[in-house]
Amino acid sequence: MVDIKDRFKQVFSVLKSELLNDPAFEFTDDSRQWVDRVVEYNVPGGKLNRGLSVIDSYKLLKDGKELSDDEFFLACALGWCIEWFQAYFLVLDDITDNSQLRRGQPCWFRLLDVGLIAVNDGLILRNHIFRILMKHFKGKPYYMDLLELFNEVEFQTASGQMIDLITTIPGKKDLSNYSLSIYRRIVQYKTAYYSFHLPVACALLMAGENLDNHIDVKDVLIEIGTVFQVQDDYLDCFGDPNVIGKDGTDIQDFKCSWLVVKALERVNEDQKKLLFENYGKADKACVDKVKELYNALDLQGVFTEYENKCHENIMKSIEAHPSKAIQAVLKSFWKKIYQRKK
Secondary structure, eight states: OOOHHHHHHHHHHHHHHHHHTOTTSOOOHHHHHHHHHHHHHHSTTSOOHHHHHHHHHHHHHTTTOOOOHHHHHHHHHHHHHHHHHHHHHHHHHHHHTTOOEETTEEOGGGSTTTTTHHHHHHHHHHHHHHHHHHHHHTTSTTHHHHHHHHHHHHHHHHHHHHHHHHTTOTTOOOGGGOOHHHHHHHHIIIIIIIIIIHHHHHHHHHTTOOGGGGHHHHHHHHHHHHHHHHHHHHHHHHSOHHHHSSOOOTTTTTOOOHHHHHHHHHOOHHHHHHHHHHTTOOOHHHHHHHHHHHHHTTHHHHHHHHHHHHHHHHHHHHHTSSOHHHHHHHHHHHHHHTTOOO
16 A cells, blocks of 8 residues: 555656646756756655645545545645745755755755756746646636745745844844844744645645635644744754754854743843853854853753643644634644654
């Protein structure tokens, strides 16, 4: 029996083949090989959680009924649109962050024959989303809603990225610019909308729902997405590298992390001076001083209290929703991340 993830990957092959044979562009052999390589290198290599969440959410909205082949294919296609969306942003994000590795391999722009061609490749990936939507959803009553949804989430994500980038401009690094309100704005726009709201919004549209009637659902998903990023920030410092698969670098990278924001709320003047002097420096001794300060401020305890409080509030919001199917969707998202270790 083929499992859902395998079937999902089969749909990827179909979509990629369609894009490589798109009649709107007369591919040469070289250009077809290049686009094939761009897609293979950047789109399918992650955990695929966002894309698979569309299928899971749609099934729950259908009360767990078996999906028809057509329904399953369309849910997969929307899931892959989200994976393409993420690939597009990651290709450009790695350039702006001057990153080295992505998913255990060199960032696309780091390849010798790629370089800044990656900027255009990112745009190609972005346009693939709308080619997929046009081919498979143009006749659907919710087609325009899908276009508006992806355009809106793209704007939100790019805006979050902008806020993140301008708060860490080289030469203008200043911890006094960091606050909980700035942090929440970055996280909500840069991560929560496309990672949590977008998959469920796609499933709701497929189920014939009007998104304007589900603002409360979006609010819960944005809150779940915020907790997810706070967990990431926590694990970057306190997680086991053998479990999370990487060494944390938020301190040396001067990231507007939840931990540094909470530290700034709790420090006395001497601790504040130490933090300002050592945060954002690659020197191990400086990183160790910041981590010692985090321990002195009991940020592990602060995080545990925060996560437990969020659990209480989010579950209360979910259980207040009148639809059991939507409750099931929201609970499935929360169950996946609550008290996660990686």
